[in-house]
Amino acid sequence: MEIAADAALLVIDVQKGFDDTAFWGPRNNPGAERNITALMDAWQATGRPVVLVQHASRPGSVLAPDHPGHAFKDLVAERADRAALLVRKTVNSAFYGTPDLADWLAAQGIRQLVVAGIQTNMCVETTARMGGNLGYDVLVPLDATHTFDLSGPAGLRLSADQLAEATAVNLQGGRFARVVTTGQLLSAVAAPVPA
Template sequence: MTKNENENKNKNGFELAANAALLVIDVQKGFDDASFWGPRNNPAAEANIAALMDAWQESGRPVVLVRHASRAGSVLAADQPGHAFKDFVADRTGQESLLVTKTVNSSFYGTPDLAAWLTAQGIGQLVVSGIQTNMCVETTARMAGNLGYDVLVPLDATHTFDLEGPDGLRLTADQLAAATAVNLQGGRFARVVNTAQLLAVSGAARLTV
């Protein structure tokens, strides 16, 4: 580790493993349908995810793309245009180390088996990004923490949508993202970080977010 890398580690409070895997979850065109999902938060999410993907490629770390295949009737169904990756991810396909397809919230219940692949590669640290913050990102991060992985979640490289729950209770996307941050770090499933911190310790050239 160079002097600058060590200083970055001390400043940010964590170290990024040489083989830390970046999970990019469900960054699909179907999530652009505001009439289906409603208001979203964090318009910078896509730029931050792209910056992380570029940094991971430059530093030679593995990238895992995860794609949701909903059942019929959803904008994310495999036979719908919304199933496709957003353009900035599609432009970077072919660089990933693994592509996982899932039908539920957790990336660990997909094909091929994510945990088996991580074990075979000797990977113990995961950086979890993507859509939606409080759904597939949080579920994957929680399960990864339960499985013993060291999990980092750059909250600004995720986004979600307003959501209504019981008795008409409605939370905004920002409120849901804040709850996810508290759940993950307060529950010791993961450390919540930001994109700039990860870029600073990635070992890649400085990138603009």
């Protein structure tokens, strides 16, 4: 796997409100934050750009701008001053935020994206799908994401792990993105970039 010298790491919605289990319910992948931290550190150590994305929900949500849960988790807040860009959004896709992510990527000449964060099957998957549709080379380290159990129509309920598996199939099977591991990415960014 080759990771471009200017590949952007998109860190999606790693906000304190997602720690509210009473609001969200059971989650998966307790190692997600550790893996996100490792990716941010590797990206910043190698001079690759990190883009932070922050979600603002409607009032009453734990992600609403007037709620303490809107703030980034400490692992992101501690590294935020070295981020190349902060995108604020109110919908699932980071491509519908402010400032305009696609414009910024085009101005930088960036064509490869790594998408990590919360939630796997919501904002991570939506951003990755849209990135693929826009022609970017998108990689998603599934182990650097997490999500929550979710109910759907007619009483159907899927666990967070089932939803993450469905995201992996949707993204790679649908050719929107390549699903990889944090370890694969860390090995790739440590390797010399071909001239």
